[in-house]
Amino acid sequence: MAQTVADRRDVDFVLHEQLDVQQLSEHDTFGEFNKKTIDLIVSEARNLARKELLPYLREADEEGCTFDNGKVLVPKAFHRAYDLFRKGEWIAMCDDPRWGGQGMPATVALAANNYFNGANFPFMLHNILIHGAGKLVERFGTDKQKNLYLKNMYTGKWGGSMLLTEPDAGSDVGALTTRAVKNDDGTYSIFGNKIFISSGENDLVENIIHPVLARIEGAPAGTAGISLFLVPKFWVNDDGTMGDFNDVICTGIEEKMGIHGSPTCSMALGGKGGCRGTLLGAENKGMRAMFVMMNEARLHVGMQGFACAGASYLNALNYARERIQGPALTAPKGAPGVPIIQHPDIRRILLTMKTFSEGMRSLLFYVGFLEDLMTVSSNDADKARYQGIIDVLIPVAKGYVTDRAFDMCSLGVQVFGGYGFTKEYPQEQLLRDCKITQIYEGTNGIQAMDLLGRKLGLNNGGAFMDLVAEVEKTIAAAKKESLLTPLSDILETTLHHLKETAGKLAGDLGSDNILAAFAHAHPFLDVTGDTLMGWMLLWRAVTARQKLADKPQKKDVAFYQGQVMGARFFITTVLPVAQAKMAVIQTGDASALEMAEASFGS
């Protein structure tokens, strides 16, 4: 069998040929990350993923998590995997080495995460939660907080979570009711109930540090009155030793459709009056802190969804090459069966899965690469420009990517036919696991509103236009290649329509038509994503054509030709449809708004 989890050739292509990530090593910050080092890291991640994470994907799904009187047991196999993950120092790949981080470029960490999440995304949720919580401490913590918690988190000795959601405060975080009361010693007593808390309780770690959103008594209503606190499961004494249990109780875990290896906890804080936390960052600035972390978290969710889709593609490809079923369509009667990859409809599905998942890989790695460019840049204008483009791309990298990733996982089941519906193959689990990525960290409806309502107008539309300018660079490069000119023409027209559509919606946002604009927010996310996929695939094709001119090895020829063919397939079949969707958005149909509530059904 060929590769699983993620196609190594393609991961390397994006890192070294499309993005040329080793250029980062020219800067001191990433000086040690030359190509050899990068390849070593990615190979190690790949081995760990394939040998230690992938084999337990199904087992962990079936075993699930167990709740017993406040305790939560994760799947047994996760303990060994977690030990290896800690030993490999994979939790804080990009973070400050002073605190146990590895200081590597974000792009390289994304490549490693591609393998990890493609192999066992439910397992990876534990680690991303620890890292996210740690990052909050690193960004907003006092020296004391960092000294007490951070190294233990980044090295995986202690866990982390994120306590935001409450039963009546999901998409509307500002509605939360968890209270914080200041004590004489400067700590806060916390009272409240949280739900949907991934890794809120588990037996992988001896302590868990919970960042908690709560409202200090007397603080304003809504998001303006929300503060962030660090609430350890066991209190941490000033000398770093662990103290008493801190009255943070897991009251149950959800039964759910997928990610069974990741416990989704309900948490009660201060039920016995004994829960204390320390303020993280400034009073009433909790939402600001969450927003700062949001880009990273949402990019990571995009990675989770994409990794499922990418793994599903490779499984489907391998199956289609081996599964004999039916003779070739043009074969004479009685001809023997052939591998189903020879059937046109299966080829169409496979090429759809390939182009979408490869386009997603490029898009996600590109966002990481922009972060790295920001890190090494000494020019404030450049930094601001990179940040703007990242901000525009995040709702696409989360919302569009996970929407399409779910579609791809569904196609990945279809290729297997009846077998795809059984637990004998990983396809159905990838589909079930992938579904959560469309929901958490802000539903994709929220992502669409973010793109339209916040990001489109960022810097007076300058951020969006900076992104457009990047796309135009690729179009210009493709025009120099006669073979790619027809494709660059289609992308150029699509981009033109996208700008028009964005302009129309931006106008509506500032008018009485604001609700109609938001009724088209998700379609706008769709067409923006389609255009950016087209861009990434054309960029790949341009790169591949350049490489083909250098007369590469036979195996590479097939790879590069596949890039050109994939771009042609996507750009000539998906983008014209995206243009029609843009035209529909511009007509501004308001039926969904005008519909009387009673007309939806009695």
Add this chain to the structure above:
Amino acid sequence: MAQTVADRRDVDFVLHEQLDVQQLSEHDTFGEFNKKTIDLIVSEARNLARKELLPYLREADEEGCTFDNGKVLVPKAFHRAYDLFRKGEWIAMCDDPRWGGQGMPATVALAANNYFNGANFPFMLHNILIHGAGKLVERFGTDKQKNLYLKNMYTGKWGGSMLLTEPDAGSDVGALTTRAVKNDDGTYSIFGNKIFISSGENDLVENIIHPVLARIEGAPAGTAGISLFLVPKFWVNDDGTMGDFNDVICTGIEEKMGIHGSPTCSMALGGKGGCRGTLLGAENKGMRAMFVMMNEARLHVGMQGFACAGASYLNALNYARERIQGPALTAPKGAPGVPIIQHPDIRRILLTMKTFSEGMRSLLFYVGFLEDLMTVSSNDADKARYQGIIDVLIPVAKGYVTDRAFDMCSLGVQVFGGYGFTKEYPQEQLLRDCKITQIYEGTNGIQAMDLLGRKLGLNNGGAFMDLVAEVEKTIAAAKKESLLTPLSDILETTLHHLKETAGKLAGDLGSDNILAAFAHAHPFLDVTGDTLMGWMLLWRAVTARQKLADKPQKKDVAFYQGQVMGARFFITTVLPVAQAKMAVIQTGDASALEMAEASFGS
């Protein structure tokens, strides 16, 4: 809370206002099925579905089926439900009363099945299998076979299944290897292994009659050598009593993504040499018999998928009306939260789910209505015309409907946010259960090939054009209504493009481009389905406008206005995109075919 399972007003609308199904009672065959009787039947089905099937949906999903040494236990709650189902005589709704059937119109049975499947589709699988097996006996059985088996099947005393698939013969049925050897007494000894057999073994019934596809020794290879046999679990003596166990052994059941209440069995026939069957129909004509039954089976799978989507819609609607989250977008800062049905993106999702599911209901009921018209018609040309339209519609009713139904179930999860991913609500189960409808009874890839390869050219394209003529009738009716003229114009243009696209593909089928045509088979299924959805919704709008002219009650006004608004939403936002997809098909992109196999990945 409002309605669940299926919207009664909408079911009645299709039956009595769109299709005017009681006109069938003018014919002797359906003489007793006047409106009052129809409403009584549908009400009874609705009550049974909501009170006795829906409450056990989740319980049965969690309990699942149990395999123990050849025996299969279905969920406990199914026993009571099955007793009620039998007592209500719901298994053979449309069949010959001589054999225990109810002789009702297919359209009315579809309405009942809408409720049953929307409430508990895994339970319903048992019944549809019994009915399908019985129908084979009714259609192809000798008098003796009918007398021995049929009444016990139609009344649910005995079960039924369908033994087609083998490990290496799925989509390619002709590859099957199960053998039949003729005995001196005229029976056949059967030897082989089957997989993916729904209800192949279960504890609901005392005997199971298995129709089995097998190859008689010496018969030709491929589908031309396949015969159909009746193989009872326990041999049935000539006097109707049950004899010895017939060496039909269930060797295991699949663990799978959904429909956990329906056992998916592996079956070993004749492992000890003791399995006998009788020929059903003529030697080597087994595939012909299966094809005759296929329309009914595929229509029913469309119903299963649609019923999941319809139930998911009503759940989402009820939730959106009750779930408070976030203030209205245009409200001043600090405004209180509102039910999420007031948010534009949720409205867009709900209207999408409403229009697709209602269009599906109309399409499926319409197919049933055509069957009924065929039944009552005494004109052979009419009968042939109806049959042709049905034949064209079946791959759409199965393939397109279940594709979109799965999408709608996915949207139905999104409306619930994080809760949608939990087992606390039915949304995730509807999504999981629905997935199988895209796969079994011929994957949707097979449906697409059926539409393109068989149905488009049926009667030299006459069947397709007969369908087109029906669409044109609605367009003409809509043109008389100024409010609907813009919509009928869009549908007319779309229909024109569909004919062009069909013509282009039909040309390709008869040329060297045949593989390219099949690479566009699934997109062609998509656009055909979109066009037919637009038709059904315009037909609904025409009907609703007529009813509005009669000054109906306030509640009905809301319903009818919803129909007009739904048609506007769908036709102005979905059909222009479908037109673009048709243009793409016509460009005939062959990338998926030209792609070297190595280029898909190493």
